[in-house]
Amino acid sequence: MKGERGRELLSVRDLTTVFGRGDSAVVAVDGISLSVRAGRIAALVGESGSGKSAAALSVMGLIDPPGRVEAGEIFLNGRDLRRRPLREWNACRGRDMAMIFQDPMNALNPVLPIGRQLIETIRRHRRVSGAEARAIAIAQLERAELHGGDRLLRKYAFELSGGMCQRIMIALALVSGAKLLIADEPTTALDVGVQAQILRELDRVRREEDVGILLITHDLGVVAELADEVYVMRSGRIVEHGEVFDVFDRPRHEYTRELLDSRL
Amino acid sequence: MKLLEAVDLTKVYADRASGPFGRSRPGPPAVDGVSLELRRGETLGLIGESGCGKSTLARMLLRLEPPTSGRVLYRGSDITDWKFGRMRRVRSRMQLVFQSSAASFNPSFTVERIVAEPLRNAGVKSAAERRLRILETLESVGLGAAYLDRLPAELSGGQQQRVGIARAIVLRPEILILDEPFSSLDFSLRRQAMELLAGLKEQLGLSYLFITHDLSIVGRFCDRAAVMRRGRIVEQRPGAELMNEASHPYTRMLLDSIPARHPADRTYRLDRTYK
Numbered sequence: 001m002k003g004e005r006g007r008e009l010l011s012v013r014d015l016t017t018v019f020g021r022g023d024s025a026v027v028a029v030d031g032i033s034l035s036v037r038a039g040r041i042a043a044l045v046g047e048s049g050s051g052k053s054a055a056a057l058s059v060m061g062l063i064d065p066p067g068r069v070e071a072g073e074i075f076l077n078g079r080d081l082r083r084r085p086l087r088e089w090n091a092c093r094g095r096d097m098a099m100i101f102q103d104p105m106n107a108l109n110p111v112l113p114i115g116r117q118l119i120e121t122i123r124r125h126r127r128v129s130g131a132e133a134r135a136i137a138i139a140q141l142e143r144a145e146l147h148g149g150d151r152l153l154r155k156y157a158f159e160l161s162g163g164m165c166q167r168i169m170i171a172l173a174l175v176s177g178a179k180l181l182i183a184d185e186p187t188t189a190l191d192v193g194v195q196a197q198i199l200r201e202l203d204r205v206r207r208e209e210d211v212g213i214l215l216i217t218h219d220l221g222v223v224a225e226l227a228d229e230v231y232v233m234r235s236g237r238i239v240e241h242g243e244v245f246d247v248f249d250r251p252r253h254e255y256t257r258e259l260l261d262s263r264l
Numbered sequence: 265m266k267l268l269e270a271v272d273l274t275k276v277y278a279d280r281a282s283g284p285f286g287r288s289r290p291g292p293p294a295v296d297g298v299s300l301e302l303r304r305g306e307t308l309g310l311i312g313e314s315g316c317g318k319s320t321l322a323r324m325l326l327r328l329e330p331p332t333s334g335r336v337l338y339r340g341s342d343i344t345d346w347k348f349g350r351m352r353r354v355r356s357r358m359q360l361v362f363q364s365s366a367a368s369f370n371p372s373f374t375v376e377r378i379v380a381e382p383l384r385n386a387g388v389k390s391a392a393e394r395r396l397r398i399l400e401t402l403e404s405v406g407l408g409a410a411y412l413d414r415l416p417a418e419l420s421g422g423q424q425q426r427v428g429i430a431r432a433i434v435l436r437p438e439i440l441i442l443d444e445p446f447s448s449l450d451f452s453l454r455r456q457a458m459e460l461l462a463g464l465k466e467q468l469g470l471s472y473l474f475i476t477h478d479l480s481i482v483g484r485f486c487d488r489a490a491v492m493r494r495g496r497i498v499e500q501r502p503g504a505e506l507m508n509e510a511s512h513p514y515t516r517m518l519l520d521s522i523p524a525r526h527p528a529d530r531t532y533r534l535d536r537t538y539k
Contacts, residue, residue: 047450047451191477192478192479192521192522193521195521196520218451219451219523220451221480221522221523221524222523224523224529224530225527248526259451259452262451262455263451263525
């Protein structure tokens with residue numbers, strides 16, 4: 001799947017997401033626009049409560065009522081998901097776009113071996129036999145330098161370290177061929193050494209598999225290390241957008257300057 | 265002057281028994297012959313990844329955990345075998361600030377009651393005196409009387425951490441053990457919390473044992489730093505030196521894992537590993 005680097009995978013326009021009703025309604029995402037291209041990493045930066053996770057969940061179609069996406073367009077591979085039947089949005093999840101979370105231990109099912117979870121995901125999106133799915137799963141783990149084959153597939157989440165779980169989550173997210181990965185604070189719960197492993201793995205899938213990544217984080221170090229472009233979010237709005245070098249060298253918005261200055 | 269000293273401390277936990285009738289055997293030591301001292305007025309950083317034994321070491325220093333072997337000295341006296349009652353007076357001199365203060369609060373207690381607890385334990389019986397000292401302490405962490413009746417859930421993460429610090433300093437201790445005090449905070453709050461702690465140290469004459477896995481703050485915050493790996497201290501240096509002069513390969517690996525400050529600094533650094 002080479003040669004598609006730079007193609008626009010995700011384009012969000014004027015997205016507005018609201019939680020609650022009537023007087024208690026809160027606008028979590030307030031008319032944001034952003035795009036993610038194949039093989040590129042776009043960072044969505046902001047502090048807790050800025051609406052960055054709500055934006056990600058909106059794209060995934062995972063906002064629970066009474067929260068709702070109120071306005072805007074979400075184009076995935078050129079199709080506006082909000083104008084398509086819900087069934088189609090659901091089908092895209094896992095097949096075209098996938099998401100990983102802050103706490104990999106809790107994202108994996110604790111009572112199923114990880115192999116079952118990988119194979120189940122593969123068979124949901126592809127018409128393959130159990131044996132073929134197993135081979136695909138092992139190949140996918142090998143690519144992420146998770147060796148151990150069958151033995152690894154029989155392990156449970158609690159038998160693995162946090163860093164290992166997160167790498168398996170990345171493998172699981174991409175195993176069905178999803179080209180858009182939304183990573184919500186993927187290294188926040190991890191040690192620096194393990195964080196470096198995960199950053200390296202995200203960098204690898206972007207380079208080798210042309211995956212486009214929307215990286216949600218509050219850590220400007222992670223942004224400096226990995227991102228191609230940056231969106232700075234505050235109180236539901238995007239206050240600054242630019243190439244990573246421009247944003248670090250010449251922040252235009254006061255808030256971005258504050259963020260850069262507040263680093264220890 | 266040495267306030268707190270670890271002499272050849274070792275902690276071995278029993279390994280998981282094999283099968284329901286298996287006998288449990290001693291596992292690898294969580295802390296393996298560590299000697300360390302905290303001097304008066306200094307900030308000592310204890311650095312390492314999760315599972316390296318840094319929290320176990322801190323718990324032994326506080327006598328919350330009996331060591332398998334080795335001694336703990338407080339102001340030169342050996343407190344390793346002190347009984348509960350005798351320990352109690354020493355305990356008020358050393359307090360802990362946790363990574364997530366919110367998790368250490370009773371969610372149904374008001375801020376006043378949370379900060380009052382150490383005072384009650386230390387036998388301050390007069391309610392008026394307690395209130396006065398609580399107010400004073402809240403003020404010194406930047407929270408006013410308006411917060412007395414709040415519940416933890418009504419506070420922001422930064423305020424919760426301030427209440428956690430208030431609870432730790434209300435008895436006017438000498439030593440604070442800070443266990444990853446910033447890692448639950450957003451980056452803009454981190455700086456505030458760090459400035460607050462630096463100010464309090466000055467104001468109250470505190471000494472800090474600062475436990476962290478984040479090497480990027482060590483240079484600024486710590487007078488000395490000890491790097492721990494697999495229960496042993498592999499390197500000990502002045503904090504300001506550690507960033508540039510660390511010699512142990514494990515310390516170098518940790519330093520190399522710190523994310524870049526600027527995108528221009530990103531190189532092949534992520535490819536380096538330490539086995």
